[in-house]
Amino acid sequence: MLTNILFSMHKMAEEAPMKTFSFEEVKEHNKAGGCWLVIHDNVYDVTKFLDEHPGGEEVLLEQAGGDATENFEDVGHSSDARTLMKDYLIGELKEEDKRDNLPTKLPNYDKDAKDKDNGSSCVLQ
Ligand code: HEM
Numbered sequence: 001m002l003t004n005i006l007f008s009m010h011k012m013a014e015e016a017p018m019k020t021f022s023f024e025e026v027k028e029h030n031k032a033g034g035c036w037l038v039i040h041d042n043v044y045d046v047t048k049f050l051d052e053h054p055g056g057e058e059v060l061l062e063q064a065g066g067d068a069t070e071n072f073e074d075v076g077h078s079s080d081a082r083t084l085m086k087d088y089l090i091g092e093l094k095e096e097d098k099r100d101n102l103p104t105k106l107p108n109y110d111k112d113a114k115d116k117d118n119g120s121s122c123v124l125q
Contacts, residue, residue, distance in 0.1 A: 019091030026093070030065025032057070036090070038067040041098045044088040067099055 021036075021043050029036035035047045037060065050057035055075065063071055093099070 020094045021091050022094050023097040027065045032061060032064075035060060035064045037063055037072075038093060038099070039069050039072050039085070041093045041100045042089055043091045043093060044085060045090045046088050049088055069099070 023038070026036050026038055026043055028034075029045070029047075032050060033047070035045070035050060037044045037046055046053070046060055050060055053060055059071070060068075
């Protein structure tokens with residue numbers, strides 16, 4: 001009985017939807033005291049990882065509160081690094097703020113700027 005309850009709780013935890021954040025919320029965590037990064041539309045809280053990052057804290061802080069996808073991929077991180085990331089995953093971007101889906105695929109694509117000019121400067125090729 002207890003085993004059954006524990007099992008279903010475990011399953012519920014596994015299937016729980018990821019927490020979602022707007023890019024505005026991510027932007028607020030832009031310092032050593034609270035450092036979030038977006039990588040492939042996932043949100044990572046790397047505050048506690050700053051000291052441990054083999055590439056140093058500086059590179060992470062430069063991207064704090066922003067989209068670090070391109071920089072992360074440019075380094076060619078190992079599969080160990082990709083496994084380690086999961087420890088810092090706190091959620092994903094809200095659907096409307098997801099960037100991997102954007103046609104331009106620009107990592108630091110400024111959605112607000114696009115909103116201001118109705119996207120007329122976004123040229124698809
Ligand atoms: C949660 C996010 C991240 C994790 C878990 C992580 C983890 C790691 C690990 C384990 C390494 C050692 C080499 C390897 O195994 O690939 C590493 C190296 C490095 N990382 Fe990251 N990293 C993260 C994000 C980033 C970001 C966003 C940048 C750039 C802005 C970055 C830049 C670097 C650099 C420059 C190195 C050194 C590469 C070298 O010495 O060859 N990392 N990282």
